[in-house]
Amino acid sequence: MTAYAIGHIRPETMNEDILRYIEEIQSTMDPFGGRFLVHGAEIEVKEGPWPGTAVVIAFPDIQSARAWYDSPAYQALLPLRTRHIPGEVILVDGVPPGYDAAKTAAGLRAAAGL
Structure with missing residues (x-):
């Protein structure tokens, strides 16, 4: 099952360390099958800060x-x-193929007696 590394980062001033990090990170991911899905994209905030x-x-x-x-x-x-960019990083499993949120809700509903 696909898993994800998700970072919420707050870049500040660009510098040589950050550029080196960006240049070299892919080579650390390659042996583990890692690939960027989102990197450097502009985000659209819909809820919360x-x-x-x-x-x-x-x-x-x-x-x-x-x-x-x-x-x-x-x-x-x-x-x-980490010396230059504050933020949080999590690792999380994705959902399996064919995942159905309604089935999850039904299970939660039954477990809660609702």
């Missing part, structure tokens, strides 16, 4: 996402971003 932008990276599964984030190559590169 959302300062900054979003990054979404897809991995074949959650184990690959964890292995990438924890890899020596990425951990060596990571400070180039």
Whole structure:
């Protein structure tokens, strides 16, 4: 099942460290099957505050996402971003093929006795 690394970041001033991070991040993702789905796109906020932008990276599964984030190559590169760009990053599983939210709601409804 596809898993995602999702970042909510608030870029500040561009500098050499950030450019190096952007130049080198793909090479840290390649061994784990990672690919950008969202990177550098303008976002449209519909609900709540959302300062900054979003990054979404897809991995074949959650184990690959964890292995990438924890890899020596990425951990060596990571400070180039974290020293200059505040934000949050999460790893999360996607839904399986054929996922049906109505079925999930039915299960939740039954479990809650509603």
